[in-house]
Amino acid sequence: MPIDLVEIAEVLEHPAARIWAVLTDFPAYPKFVREISWCEHVGHARDGNRLRMRLSADGSAVAHNDIEILVRRPLEHLVLVSPQWPGGHASVRLAPLGANRTEVRLELALPDVLTASMLRKAAHRTLSLIDHHLSGLAVTVAGSRTDQAVTTQSQLSVAKVLTSAGVLTPGRPDKVIRQLRALSRWGATVAGGYRAAAARYPRRRAITDELGSLTFGEMDERTTRLANGLTQFGIQPGHRVALMCRNHGGMIESITACGKLGVSVVLLNTGLSANQVVDAVRTHRPAALMTDEEFLPLFAKLTPTLPRILTWGTGTPSVEQIMEQSPAKVLKPPDSPGKLIVLTSGTTSNPKGARRRNPHGLRTAAAVLSRIPLRAGERMMIACPLFHTWGLAAMQLASPLHAEIVLQPRFDAEATLRVIQERCCTSLIAVPIMLQRILALPRDVIRRYDTSSLRVVASSGSPLSRQLVQDFLDTFGDVLYNLYGSTEVSWASIATPADLRAAPTTAGRCPVGTRVGILDDDGNPVPPGTVGRICVGNDMLFEGYTSGEGNTVYGDLMVTGDLGYLDAGGRLFVSGRDDDMIISGGENVFPRPVEDLLQSHPDVLDAAVVGVLDRDYGQRFVAFVVRRPGAALNPDEVRGYVHANLPRFAVPRDVTFVNSLPRNATGKLLRRMLLGG
Numbered sequence: 001m002p003i004d005l006v007e008i009a010e011v012l013e014h015p016a017a018r019i020w021a022v023l024t025d026f027p028a029y030p031k032f033v034r035e036i037s038w039c040e041h042v043g044h045a046r047d048g049n050r051l052r053m054r055l056s057a058d059g060s061a062v063a064h065n066d067i068e069i070l071v072r073r074p075l076e077h078l079v080l081v082s083p084q085w086p087g088g089h090a091s092v093r094l095a096p097l098g099a100n101r102t103e104v105r106l107e108l109a110l111p112d113v114l115t116a117s118m119l120r121k122a123a124h125r126t127l128s129l130i131d132h133h134l135s136g137l138a139v140t141v142a143g144s145r146t147d148q149a150v151t152t153q154s155q156l157s158v159a160k161v162l163t164s165a166g167v168l169t170p171g172r173p174d175k176v177i178r179q180l181r182a183l184s185r186w187g188a189t190v191a192g193g194y195r196a197a198a199a200r201y202p203r204r205r206a207i208t209d210e211l212g213s214l215t216f217g218e219m220d221e222r223t224t225r226l227a228n229g230l231t232q233f234g235i236q237p238g239h240r241v242a243l244m245c246r247n248h249g250g251m252i253e254s255i256t257a258c259g260k261l262g263v264s265v266v267l268l269n270t271g272l273s274a275n276q277v278v279d280a281v282r283t284h285r286p287a288a289l290m291t292d293e294e295f296l297p298l299f300a301k302l303t304p305t306l307p308r309i310l311t312w313g314t315g316t317p318s319v320e321q322i323m324e325q326s327p328a329k330v331l332k333p334p335d336s337p338g339k340l341i342v343l344t345s346g347t348t349s350n351p352k353g354a355r356r357r358n359p360h361g362l363r364t365a366a367a368v369l370s371r372i373p374l375r376a377g378e379r380m381m382i383a384c385p386l387f388h389t390w391g392l393a394a395m396q397l398a399s400p401l402h403a404e405i406v407l408q409p410r411f412d413a414e415a416t417l418r419v420i421q422e423r424c425c426t427s428l429i430a431v432p433i434m435l436q437r438i439l440a441l442p443r444d445v446i447r448r449y450d451t452s453s454l455r456v457v458a459s460s461g462s463p464l465s466r467q468l469v470q471d472f473l474d475t476f477g478d479v480l481y482n483l484y485g486s487t488e489v490s491w492a493s494i495a496t497p498a499d500l501r502a503a504p505t506t507a508g509r510c511p512v513g514t515r516v517g518i519l520d521d522d523g524n525p526v527p528p529g530t531v532g533r534i535c536v537g538n539d540m541l542f543e544g545y546t547s548g549e550g551n552t553v554y555g556d557l558m559v560t561g562d563l564g565y566l567d568a569g570g571r572l573f574v575s576g577r578d579d580d581m582i583i584s585g586g587e588n589v590f591p592r593p594v595e596d597l598l599q600s601h602p603d604v605l606d607a608a609v610v611g612v613l614d615r616d617y618g619q620r621f622v623a624f625v626v627r628r629p630g631a632a633l634n635p636d637e638v639r640g641y642v643h644a645n646l647p648r649f650a651v652p653r654d655v656t657f658v659n660s661l662p663r664n665a666t667g668k669l670l671r672r673m674l675l676g677g
Contacts, residue, residue: 518530
């Protein structure tokens, strides 16, 4: 077939050596070439001549191209060819025009990839990004703006998303009026959401757990009785209640009842130690403790005059007893709605209480729904803990979707698949360690269960490894979505299955109404392709820690504490926590690429990498590796595997084999415990 040859020449005000360094950093190509979403060396050889690229243009399917470096003449000439480009090639020649000026000549002949016009535009755009990168010119802020100039456009986008999700639908006028009246009076709180759902769909299932199912109407009456009963314990509007539960209907009912009273809820992580529980309770001074019976010993050191109310168990007083003995007298909306206080993960320090905003109407739901196609009437299995930001967000999404929430007190991989089959669940809300444990099941066990009802498996809470993404998509199909966010900023970006097929480690793109900036330490945007501080702006930025502290904010963008970059296609990549980065031999190095690489080794089940002080290099990496059963991997093989794929300063000097890695209840790695902290 005929191949169009595209030739362009531009002069860049940079030395040839700096341009050559960018051109031969092949894994970094997606930072500058929008059409390349992924590039890696083949055969785990950084200095080899073979690459594998994933290319897509204008939303087209991802094409996997095997690339050979045909010519690599340093500072002069680079030629790439591929079996997928019969008769085609990509050539770059550098011609120095002085100490700091270089002519760059591109010659592109790529059949069935892009038209000549598109190739020419792509080439100019790529050279412009490289120029901005080398010049230090900042352009890296992405996402939907939220200023007044685009308010109308944003409202239209929100309406379109909500209509597509089935949140905005016609119905019987009397029920629609009752639904809207409930939302207007109670606001988009948990209590308001469930009151509105009960007004519109009183007979639909709201919650299913081990005790059975409740409809929205039943839940509305039960939580009204519970709210009236809680006042007998001296709980009043403006007070706080500490809640420590596993996943079951009693937890959601307790949150809803407190919301009806205008009482704030402090969500305690079930993985806290007794001392941490005591510290959290003394810090937040709740008027009562609501807890599953199994956690009562953790409160033993607290004053016995502080009421204990059981949410699950056989003791007394319990929420069931309170509901049975209390009237269903309708409550008026509180003057000031209560807050949900979520504890931070505590992976690097003791957990802190973060005051979450109440949602800003339905547009808050629209942000997530714009990237994750959850629909009205979902049968949503929430496997991750409801006290976790992600589990809580899913619970809050369920009410406008009139979704049935399916819960299990404890996560079990096979039981999760069984419940998905039995309840025909359409969505699964999880954290990465749960997906990892599902994939660790024998193939015949996974195939035993029919999970074809699943349209969405949404993960958040910690990074997804490349291997996990690829294995999950290949096993369950294109149903995986990855939300990147934090307790403080809620969400920042969401990766769809298409994003993950194109670039498995991406955190995705911004949803409606969200902006992401990659900023330096002074709050200024950094050049394209440069790692900087990830900062986020949206409706749900937290209101500060209960201690009175807050996160740094630049304009309308809040610092997340993570470092990362945006690629040329606007996809966000998280390099790691800013306090995880080490400087080894003068080079900035993150543990995440090393961990991701180790987790792709066939003999490795799990891996973690942390930095320690080093007399010669300042800092160095230590790797903690969990071998697969029967594997005979040794430290030299681990170091050799990393050295073949990553720069020398990323190679862990020490390798320790362990039976398991310390993680909290949501699967986040507790790095400080690896070093005895």
